[in-house]
Amino acid sequence: AQKITQTQPGMFVQEKEAVTLDCTYDTSDQSYGLFWYKQPSSGEMIFLIYQGSYDEQNATEGRYSLNFQKARKSANLVISASQLGDSAMYFCAMRGGVYGGSQGNLIFGKGTKLSVKP
């Protein structure tokens, strides 16, 4: 069965420091994609970053990077130089092939609430 696990319900980080949000996944699919979304208090879901299972390089998007360790089935999000505006819920999600366990749908973890302290 496809599963995403985020073990940190809440995290605190000091402004300007880096923070890592953990995500582990379980899948029997050979080809899959991993996504991170941000949900600020206003409620919208914002796509941050994507990592493909066959990508050799870790994905980066500005201050966001994805620490992908395929053998460990982990896809941790690293936010560098935290800002107050980074305070939000963060969701890890996975999508496999249409003939795989997820049928091509996005499966979400339960999220991590990040609070950035001034």
Added chain:
Amino acid sequence: NAGVTQTPKFQVLKTGQSMTLQCAQDMNHNSMYWYRQDPGMGLRLIYYSASEGTTDKGEVPNGYNVSRLNKREFSLRLESAAPSQTSVYFCASSDHPGMINSPLHFGNGTRLTVT
């Protein structure tokens, strides 16, 4: 630059009432989705439509029905609302589901309370 538009933004229903949540996307996406978000549960898939003319059940379909009206629109209906359906509902769309690198684009959500 609308993206995915959901209506209404807020709704309060009494137990047993019915309502339809509307969703429309203007990105020419093939696939559309309905998720619900509950505290501590993440987002769970209710129904999805891989392409116009098809719909399939997701993880939590009981108590809901959907209609893919055309390529742009995908509605979610609660026939007889129950307090357990109090939640935030998100509609989303993406390119063909076979494209595993295609992110979902979300609407702003509908906050539904059933009393």
